[in-house]
Amino acid sequence: MHSGSIVKLSTRKARRAVFAALLGVAVVAGCFLTERLAFQEKFSTASLRLLRAQLAAGQIRLADERLTMSANMAAATGDQAWIKRYDENISLIDTAIAEASIIAPPAETARFDAATRASNDRLVELEREAFRKVRAGDLREASALLGGNEYATHKRILREGTDQFIIAVIAAVNADFASVKQRAFMLAIGLLIASLGGGFNLWRYFNASLMKSETTFLETEEQIRRLAMNDLLTGLANRTFMRHALQTALERVVKHNTKLAVLVIDLDRFKPINDKHGHLVGDLVLKTAATRLAGALREGDLCSRYGGDEFVALIEYETDDEIPRSLASRVIEALSSPMIIEGMTLQIGASVGFALCPSQALEDEDLIRKADLALYRAKLGGRGQFRAFDSSLDTHGDARARLEQELRHGIQSGEIVPYFHPLIELTTGCLYGFEVLSRWQHPARGLLTPDKFIALAEETGQITDLTMAIIRQACRAAAALPREFTLAVNVSPQQLQDEALATKIMAALSDTGFAPHRIEVELTEQALVTDIVLAKRVICLLKRHGIRVALDDFGTGYSSLSYLAELPIDALKIDRSFVATLHDRSESIKIVSAIIGLSKSLGLTTVAEGVEAERDATLLRELGCDFSQGYLYSKPIPAAELPGLLVRFSALAPGRMSA
Numbered sequence: 203m204h205s206g207s208i209v210k211l212s213t214r215k216a217r218r219a220v221f222a223a224l225l226g227v228a229v230v231a232g233c234f235l236t237e238r239l240a241f242q243e244k245f246s247t248a249s250l251r252l253l254r255a256q257l258a259a260g261q262i263r264l265a266d267e268r269l270t271m272s273a274n275m276a277a278a279t280g281d282q283a284w285i286k287r288y289d290e291n292i293s294l295i296d297t298a299i300a301e302a303s304i305i306a307p308p309a310e311t312a313r314f315d316a317a318t319r320a321s322n323d324r325l326v327e328l329e330r331e332a333f334r335k336v337r338a339g340d341l342r343e344a345s346a347l348l349g350g351n352e353y354a355t356h357k358r359i360l361r362e363g364t365d366q367f368i369i370a371v372i373a374a375v376n377a378d379f380a381s382v383k384q385r386a387f388m389l390a391i392g393l394l395i396a397s398l399g400g401g402f403n404l405w406r407y408f409n410a411s412l413m414k415s416e417t418t419f420l421e422t423e424e425q426i427r428r429l430a431m432n433d434l435l436t437g438l439a440n441r442t443f444m445r446h447a448l449q450t451a452l453e454r455v456v457k458h459n460t461k462l463a464v465l466v467i468d469l470d471r472f473k474p475i476n477d478k479h480g481h482l483v484g485d486l487v488l489k490t491a492a493t494r495l496a497g498a499l500r501e502g503d504l505c506s507r508y509g510g511d512e513f514v515a516l517i518e519y520e521t522d523d524e525i526p527r528s529l530a531s532r533v534i535e536a537l538s539s540p541m542i543i544e545g546m547t548l549q550i551g552a553s554v555g556f557a558l559c560p561s562q563a564l565e566d567e568d569l570i571r572k573a574d575l576a577l578y579r580a581k582l583g584g585r586g587q588f589r590a591f592d593s594s595l596d597t598h599g600d601a602r603a604r605l606e607q608e609l610r611h612g613i614q615s616g617e618i619v620p621y622f623h624p625l626i627e628l629t630t631g632c633l634y635g636f637e638v639l640s641r642w643q644h645p646a647r648g649l650l651t652p653d654k655f656i657a658l659a660e661e662t663g664q665i666t667d668l669t670m671a672i673i674r675q676a677c678r679a680a681a682a683l684p685r686e687f688t689l690a691v692n693v694s695p696q697q698l699q700d701e702a703l704a705t706k707i708m709a710a711l712s713d714t715g716f717a718p719h720r721i722e723v724e725l726t727e728q729a730l731v732t733d734i735v736l737a738k739r740v741i742c743l744l745k746r747h748g749i750r751v752a753l754d755d756f757g758t759g760y761s762s763l764s765y766l767a768e769l770p771i772d773a774l775k776i777d778r779s780f781v782a783t784l785h786d787r788s789e790s791i792k793i794v795s796a797i798i799g800l801s802k803s804l805g806l807t808t809v810a811e812g813v814e815a816e817r818d819a820t821l822l823r824e825l826g827c828d829f830s831q832g833y834l835y836s837k838p839i840p841a842a843e844l845p846g847l848l849v850r851f852s853a854l855a856p857g858r859m860s861a
Contacts (some may be wrong), residue, residue: 255305259364260434261298262318265291266360271480273329276336277344285333295322302367310370318363321356328353342705433507435485436492444506444514448566451504451516455559462518462559463526466573467495467533469511470551470585474699478736479546486543487550498536499529514570523558530554530588538586553580554588562591581661606662608644609655613668618642618655620676621838624847625690625809625831628823633851635688637724637831638676639838640668656694665694670710673721677714679841683848690722690752695729699736704743718748724775726754730765738769745770752809756797766804774801776827778812784821791821798826 268291276284299319303311328347335344347353431443439447448464455462469491476484488511495513496505504516515533519525537552555577563569572591580589612618622636642650659665669691676689697703711718723744730737741751752773753765765771776797783790794810801808810822813832822830839847 254301255367256434258298258302258305259367262295262302262360262364263434265295265298266357267481269295269325269329270357271482273332274345274348275480277332277341277348280336280339280341282337285336288329288333292326302364306367306370307374310367310374314363314367314370318360318367321359321363325353325356325360328356342709345705433492436489436507438492438496438513439504439506441506441508444504444508444516445566447504447506448516448569451518452559452564452566454518456564460518460520461523461561462516462569463529463556464559464569464573465515465517465526465530465533465554465556466508466570466577467513467515467537467552467554468577468581469537470553472511472550474736475548475550478699478701479544479548483543483546483548487541487548490541490543491537491550491552494536494539495533498532503529514573517556526556526558527588527590530556534586534588551586553577553585555580555591556588557591578661582657605655605658609642609658609662609664612642612644613659613664613671616671616675617644618668618671619840620672620679621840622676622679622844622847623831623838624835625688625829626819626835628819628827628830633687633848634829635690635720636680637690638672638692640672641838641840660694660696665696666700666706669693669697670706673707673710674714675841677711677716679844680716680720681714683844685717685720688720688722688750689716690724692724692754693729695726698725698729698740701736701740701743703740704747704749707744707749708747719750722750722752722773724752724754727756727765730769734765734768741769741771752807766800766806771806773807773809775809775811778832781810781812781818781822781832782814784818791825794822794827795825802826 272284272288303315332344332347433440451462506514508514534552540547540549555573557569557572576589576591580587621639621641625635627634644650659668750772753771754775755777756774780790780794798808807828809829810827813830813834
């Protein structure tokens with residue numbers, strides 16, 4: 203029953219009691235009525251304040267996201283329509299901040315206004331400056347302004363100020379309720395005294411009415427507390443509420459000898475969608491995912507948004523350890539189905555890791571940590587999978603955390619360096635250029651090959667920083683080479699989903715003065731599988747800047763021919779598995795010959811990998827292959843050994859690759 207209805211009911215009962223006790227208790231009844239009405243008014247006022255506070259906070263976040271999206275789109279595309287859209291939305295955030303300042307307590311208003319309005323004003327200044335750059339045609343400088351530390355700092359200040367504001371308003375509402383309860387308690391004392399003269403029955407009636415009202419007050423207070431612990435975007439429990447619920451669930455496990463599973467759920471392929479379509483679409487994807495996630499779990503299971511695109515579910519059960527596995531499978535299935543968002547068909551997925559209590563952990567932090575380790579193992583397995591924690595992951599997780607930290611330091615300090623593998627023109631035997639590979643000069647573990655750290659760089663989002671660092675070092679080292687020599691660099695599937703890849707590579711080339719036509723980007727078929735439309739757009743951007751593109755490991759996939767028809771590829775690299783068996787399997791010769799013939803018909807260049815014997819080079823030359831690389835010519839060498847390698851080939855003029 204609504205709290206207002208209970209207050210009215212209590213008032214009517216009090217009036218009847220006053221009439222029954224004659225006029226002697228009229229004063230008591232009047233006090234009771236006044237208290238009830240005062241509570242109702244204070245409750246309504248506090249509820250309205252809370253609603254207005256949440257609305258203002260939501261409007262600030264929404265307006266901020268719209269302004270940020272408009273600014274970034276203007277800087278990225280140069281389309282001044284986004285500047286117009288920015289101007290149309292600028293008043294929304296000012297209105298929302300003004301509304302917030304009215305609602306909060308005076309002290310919080312002063313802090314909130316000083317912190318957030320200054321940051322908001324500075325953000326507007328930075329965005330206006332970026333627009334001037336856009337109008338001047340300087341998109342690179344505009345993007346730099348919006349991607350700078352100052353812009354990010356003021357964005358963080360605005361977000362944190364809003365969060366602190368919500369906390370302050372809720373605290374003020376709770377203080378109001380505490381005051382009401384205190385007055386209700388004092389009234390109970392007064393009624394008790396009055397009942398001595400008015401009769402035991404009247405006292406019992408009032409006491410029951412007050413207890414019922416107090417229960418309603420407490421329930422209302424609990425509702426407000428729960429509202430403050432919900433995630434505003436998805437409606438699920440937030441991190442704070444989940445941690446509180448986890449502690450309570452652990453107590454029940456000990457008390458009732460039951461079991462608990464903590465599932466950590468991470469969305470797959472969410473970041474590319476968020477980056478490609480913007481945060482508004484990303485938010486809709488998160489809402490849809492939250493709805494599906496809640497539907498996949500059982501009634502009574504707690505599901506929370508832990509942060510970003512990560513969710514945590516608490517599963518309590520009696521004895522059957524298959525329940526967490528079954529629910530994890532259902533979650534993955536539910537989140538893997540296509541979503542229709544804003545007329546677009548989008549598809550994400552999910553990876554799940556879980557840990558069990560009491561068999562694997564009894565503390566909340568330990569349970570979440572172990573579920574996280576299981577999630578990491580699930581991602582390593584290819585995503586779209588679930589894994590349960592086992593003891594072997596503890597050691598693995600500690601080692602991985604250390605290696606991740608060392609990798610970040612290694613990229614920043616230049617420990618990861620380029621190695622150069624020669625590319626040879628088969629018809630002349632001339633040195634043509636180099637494929638750039640990476641090696642980690644680890645201070646404790648020695649020289650590490652890419653298979654020891656590339657996957658970790660991809661998992662931790664450091665692959666772009668690593669690639670750009672290698673490109674810059676390689677281009678500087680190649681400055682002493684003849685201008686005809688080329689450099690081939692590898693990009694990961696993850697990077698091919700980044701529309702800014704061409705811009706980032708061009709920035710690295712600009713820093714080093716290396717010509718774009720001397721760079722060839724090598725990508726694998728795996729890089730094309732996730733989103734062929736986006737991959738084509740990224741490749742076309744690379745080509746527009748004069749950068750060549752090669753398809754690596756050709757012949758090992760299942761749909762490479764369709765990619766050749768779809769994409770503007772310049773070269774095919776024949777996988778080393780075919781070269782290694784040229785003289786042992788007749789099928790390998792047929793496959794290599796077919797690839798070379800297909801390349802020539804399409805006007806593409808062919809490069810054979812893994813050439814280790816002269817007879818391999820001779821046969822490839824006879825088959826019409828253009829270039830080769832392998833240990834026959836040289837192992838990958840560091841930059842310091844390039845002059846010596848050039849001396850070996852000094853009698854030969856460098857060749858030139860023709861498409």
